[in-house]
Amino acid sequence: MTANFEMNAPSEKDGITPAVFARRAASYFRGCDSGTASAACDTCEVRFGDARCEGCRKKQTRPYTLSGLCLALGIPKRTFKSLRRDKKFAEAVEMALLKIEAYIEENSISGRINGTLALAILRENFGWGEKPEMPETVEVVLSEEAKRYAK
Template identity: 60%
Template sequence: MSGKKKLSPSEFARRAADYFAECDRPYSSAACKSCADTAGGDRCIKCGKNKSRPYTLSGLCLALGITKSTFYSLRQNKSYCESVEMAILKIEAYIEEGGVSGDIAGAVALAELKENFGWGEEKASPSVEIVLDGEAGVLAG
């Protein structure tokens, strides 16, 4: 972001909210041109021919005007971390729910979740050692 005005935490949150709202706004697909219903309104909003943009990390970064590496570095900044985590969670939930519901191909959803959200990574679990002394050791036998 060199040479640019630094993105403030409140500006980050506002732009992220704007990005998600824009993605949720339905737009007409090519199929709408052949539709007999010219009234529009609620019927068009619920029509399967209307499309909405998917939530993506790349799209969010573009809307924020930052790179992915800058996005991830903001995650470590206490001023931004909650907004960054909520944005990541919203994209992750979108992909996960889309994969489960069939709106997104399962293989595509899984690949995306592995690549950008750490799914499938081995988590190091701490080892626990229990030592029984005295009478407890005798009883455990």
């Protein structure tokens, strides 16, 4: 697996195509959802991965993260960001980001993720809290009566 470390958008020769991106992203999210063994699983009589294991609350799921997705894709974050500008990848990238954003948002609301940490991640990676650049000019219009008093 070859990663593109250039600022240019990756191409098929770099090993990432829209189809590869979609397949690896789906695999990453499935892997996060399938759960990992916790210390409590060591003492469980059910074999990890067994059908009865699926509903167990002892099993831990991995959180969705942008860095985890980039690792699964085999690309650095700057390449991931450049894919957003590539029309061939734009929708798949946006949907992956939306899935991560929804995960963070929903888990912070439910209390499973610390709200301060969630807000920091959402600001850093998803533009939350950004204010558009607006000129700070104020125009004051005085009535005729106010103009007389102002003199």
